[in-house]
Amino acid sequence: MNRLEGNVALVTGGSRGIGAAVALRLAEEGADVALTYREGEAPAQKIVEQIEGLGRRALAVRADSADAAALDAAVERTVGTLGRLDVLVNNAGVFLVGPLDQLGPAEIDATLAVNVRAPYQLARAASRHMTDGGRIINIGSNIAERAPFPGLALYAMSKTALIGLTKGLARELGPRAITVNLVHPGPTDTDANPAAGPNAEAIAGLTALGRYAAPAEIAATVAHLAGPDARYLTGSVISVDGGFSA
Structure with missing residues (x-):
């Protein structure tokens, strides 16, 4: 399917x-894709190569999401290299x-800088x-x-802030x-939160479906929101969490 043919997307934390x-x-849907990464150039370049293998253009930009100037530069480089910007995914x-x-001002500032300020700054840029007809898709939790x-108060606060940001920007x-x-993923099998991790069985048990999601299952919802069939869907919060919040 090429529902995003001719579009350019920027995905933060895309490595x-x-x-x-x-x-x-x-990229499978037809978009050219830029992605940002903070560290680990090799994994980012691997994703670039996979996107190019699909016949699409790709770009990896090193940018710390806590650095507002770096985010502005990532947007400008995306547009300068790929020619336009149609879809932003704040991931x-x-x-x-x-x-x-145990979580004081330094941790609060670090969390809000990346989880709240960066999506606002990127949407602005x-x-x-x-x-x-552009698309902005925020990834919450x-x-x-x-x-x-x-122990989840700080993280929950930062991700809850995205609800207000999403609704305000929609207007x-x-x-x-x-x-x-806004997409709220549930437990998802990643390097940072593996489905075979020490607490995974208990976490999976909190979902109605009793399992972790594959990253591709979250991506499917994001792709729908980026495409033409979602043009009348805005200001919405969509939980892709296997019934975690049911």
């Missing part, structure tokens, strides 16, 4: 996990957890280049809907037919 799956799925995130008395264990950009939506 591994959900971000890599999203980048590849958008990069940090996951700092722990007791309330990307929307300047998007033509009418099931923890925004349900925090089942202690602001709606007159240009730019849609803005």
